Amino acid sequence: MKFTPLHLDGAYRIDLERRSDSRGSFARLFCRDEFRAFGLSETWAQCNVSHSVQKGTLRGLHFQRPPKADAKLVKCMAGAVFDVIVDLRKGSDTFGDWTSLTLTADLGEMIYIPAGFAHGFQTLTDHAELLYFHSDSYSPENEGGVHYADRHIGIAWPLAISSLSERDQALPPIDKVEPIG
Numbered sequence: 001m002k003f004t005p006l007h008l009d010g011a012y013r014i015d016l017e018r019r020s021d022s023r024g025s026f027a028r029l030f031c032r033d034e035f036r037a038f039g040l041s042e043t044w045a046q047c048n049v050s051h052s053v054q055k056g057t058l059r060g061l062h063f064q065r066p067p068k069a070d071a072k073l074v075k076c077m078a079g080a081v082f083d084v085i086v087d088l089r090k091g092s093d094t095f096g097d098w099t100s101l102t103l104t105a106d107l108g109e110m111i112y113i114p115a116g117f118a119h120g121f122q123t124l125t126d127h128a129e130l131l132y133f134h135s136d137s138y139s140p141e142n143e144g145g146v147h148y149a150d151r152h153i154g155i156a157w158p159l160a161i162s163s164l165s166e167r168d169q170a171l172p173p174i175d176k177v178e179p180i181g
């Protein structure tokens, strides 16, 4: 696996190293020893999959607070998405900054998102599927979110939005969100 730091401290792009032969290929998605070497989560409490029907669907921006703040490892299994993280860590020099990575099923690249970040994505194809590993379990009472179109964050979403949940539409702006930590 190849780990490339993103410009927000603690976040990584992780590329697969496929071993190919006449049958096809084999690649690691997670290796405890390699993740340990980069100080990343070594255990996963939950693994989820989401399927979005329409290109342009937006989900996010979501996070969990302590004591259930979770790191995430996200991989696109079908189609492609524009994946976004926003730093909400208390005391962080980059609080409120965002970065993005295009995740495609073809290349298989992944994003590692530390605890304390909000996460969201917009699908770039119909029938996009995301696989998530979470370092802690789902906890609705510790869930939070920030509005995808907050002008202080200023995320440049690539497409017109075709589908958005009512919950995401009603999320607060970042100046109403308590820093995480």
Ligand SMILES: Cc1cn([C@H]2C[C@H](O)[C@@H](COP(=O)(O)OP(=O)(O)O[C@H]3O[C@@H](C)C(=O)[C@@H](O)[C@H]3O)O2)c(=O)[nH]c1=O
Pocket (backbone or CB within 6 Å): 048, 050, 059, 060, 061, 062, 063, 119, 120, 121, 132, 138, 165
């Ligand atoms: C996240 C989650 C949801 N659910 C339920 C709640 C609800 O009935 C249904 C759909 O949940 P949501 O609307 O929150 O799904 P969604 O908007 O896809 O939520 C996801 O968005 C992306 C951006 C993330 O980063 C994920 O961590 C997660 O928050 O699934 C679980 O049972 N377990 C879970 O871990």
